Amino acid sequence: MPNRTDASLARRMVRARAARVSALLLGGLFIGFLLLVVVFIEYRRAIDWIDHTHKVISAVEELQSTLSDAESGQRGYLLSLDPRQLVPYEEGRERSRALLDRLRSLTADNPVQQDKVTALRSLTADRLDRMAELLRQADEAGVAWAPAPVREGIGANMMAEIRRMTATMRADEDLLLAGRSRHATILELLMIAYGIVFVTVTGWLCFSTVRRLERDYQAERAEGEVLAATLQENRILLDEVNHRVKNSLQIVANLLRTQAMRHRSEEVRQELLDSSSRVLAIAEVHRRLYGEGAVYDxxxxxxxxxxxxxxxxxxxxxxxxxxxxxxxxxxxxxxxxxxxxxxxxxxxxxxxxxxxxxxxxxxxxxxxxxxxxxxxxxxxxxxxxxxxxxxxxxxxxxxxxxxxxxxxxxxxxxxxxxxxxxxxxxxxxxxxxxxxxxxx
CATH class of the missing domain: 3.30.565.10 (Histidine kinase-like ATPase, C-terminal domain)
Known part of the structure; x- marks a missing residue:
C-alpha cells in the first residue's frame, strides 16, 4: 500500500507539473497569437500602402501618356488642320486635369510629393495654355502658318520639364515601393515562421499530452488490476474466515445443546438450550451476511x-x-x-x-x-x-x-x-x- 500511495503521489506531482508547463505553453501561444494578429494587421497595412504606391505610379505614368497624346493631337491638327485630330487633344486636356486632382489626393500623406504635384500642375497648365494659344493662332493664320510651330519645336522645353518632373515622382515612388515591399516581405516571413512554430509547438503539446495521458492510463490500469487482484484475494480470505466463524458458531451451539441434553438439572438444561438458540441466531445472521452473493454490509x-x-x-x-x-x-x-x-x-x-x-x-x-x-x-x-x-x-x-x-x-x-x-x-x-x- 505505501508503494502504491507513493506511486500515486508521484503521478499527481508529475501531472501538476505537466499542467503548469501546459498552462505556460498555452499562455505563450495565446500571447503569440495576439502578436500574430498585430503582425497580420501591420502586413495588411503594408499591402495597402504597396497598392497605394502602385496607384500613384500608375497615375503619374498615365498623366505623362495623356499629355503626350494631347500634344500629338495638337501637332496633328497643326500639320493638317483636320478637326478630327483635336479629339485626343481635348480628351487629354480633361484627363490630365482629373489625373492631377487624383495625384494630389493620393499624395496627401507625402508633403514632398505634394510640392512636386503642385509644380507639375503649374507646368501642365502652362503647357496646355501654350498648346491652346498655338491652336488659336493656327486658326487665325491659316494653313500656311500652321506647320511652322511644329517645325520650330515650340513647347518642347515645357514637355521635357514635365517628363523630368514625372520621372522624379516615379523614382521617389519606386523607392517607397521598394521599402514598403521589403517591409511587407519581412512581415510575411514573420507570419510564416510563427505559423511553423505555432503548429510545431501545438503538435508537440498535443502529442506529449496524449502520451502522458496514455502513460497515466496504463499506470492506473495496472494499479487497478493489482488492486482488483488484491481485493479478490482479500475477499477469498474473508469468505474463508467467515465460513470458519460460522462453522465455529454452529459447533458452539451444538456443544451447548449436547451439554444441555446430558445435564441432570432441568433449569440448567433450559438455560443451555436458550444459549444455544442465541448462538444459532447470531450464526444465521453471519451466514446471510457473508454467504454466497452477499454484499458484506x-x-x-x-x-x-x-x-x-x-x-x-x-x-x-x-x-x-x-x-x-x-x-x-x-x-x-x-x-x-x-x-x-x-x-x-x-x-x-x-x-x-x-x-x-x-x-x-x-x-x-x-x-x-x-x-x-x-x-x-x-x-x-x-x-x-x-x-x-x-x-x-x-x-x-x-x-x-x-x-x-x-x-x-x-x-x-x-x-x-x-x-x-x-x-x-x-x-x-x-x-x-x-x-x-x-x-x-
Missing part, C-alpha cells in the same frame, strides 16, 4: 426472521404449537440492525414456546413484519396462557426478556407487551436507518 431482514422463526420451533416431536409467519416484502438492513433484531425475535419466540403452552398445550404463534414509513414493526403473538401482570411491566421477566429490552434500546426502538385474552402480544418498533457503505 446488509442482510435481507425478511428471510432472516423467517429462518429465526423456523429454527425457534422446539424439536419436541409432540403436539407443539403451530406457526404462522407473514413477513411481507423483502427488506435489507445493516448488520448492526440485523443482529439485535435476530436476537430479539429469537428471545420473544423462545419465550412464547417456553411459557405460553405448558403441559403440552396446543396453540398458535404468529409473527408479522411490516414497514410503515421509516419504521419497521415486528409483531409476535401467541394464544397461550399469557404472561403474569408483573412480568408484562417494563422491568419484569427473566434474562431473555430483559435482554430483548436492552437490545431494543440499542436499536432506539420500543418494545410493547400486551396481555390478550388469551395470550400475549409483543410489538417491536424501531427506525430503519440506511446502510452505511463499507470501506471495501
Amino acid at each position: 446488509t442482510v435481507e431482514l425478511t428471510d432472516l426472521i423467517r429462518s429465526i422463526a423456523e429454527n425457534a420451533v422446539p424439536p419436541t416431536g409432540g403436539a407443539e404449537p403451530s406457526m404462522t409467519l407473514a413477513t411481507g416484502a423483502p427488506l435489507s438492513a445493516p448488520v448492526d440492525t440485523a443482529v439485535p433484531v435476530a436476537l430479539i425475535v429469537n428471545e420473544l419466540l423462545t419465550n412464547s414456546y417456553k411459557h405460553a403452552f405448558p403441559d403440552g398445550r396446543r396453540g398458535r404463534v404468529t409473527v408479522d413484519m411490516a414497514v410503515a414509513g421509516n419504521e419497521v414493526r415486528i409483531d409476535v403473538a401467541d394464544d397461550g396462557i399469557g404472561l403474569p401482570e408483573e412480568v408484562a411491566g417494563n422491568s419484569g421477566g427473566g434474562f431473555g426478556l430483559n435482554t430483548a429490552r436492552n437490545l431494543t434500546r440499542q436499536l432506539r426502538g420500543r418494545l410493547e407487551i400486551e396481555r390478550l385474552t388469551p395470550g400475549t402480544r409483543f410489538l417491536l418498533t424501531f427506525p430503519m436507518k440506511p446502510p452505511a457503505p463499507t470501506q471495501a
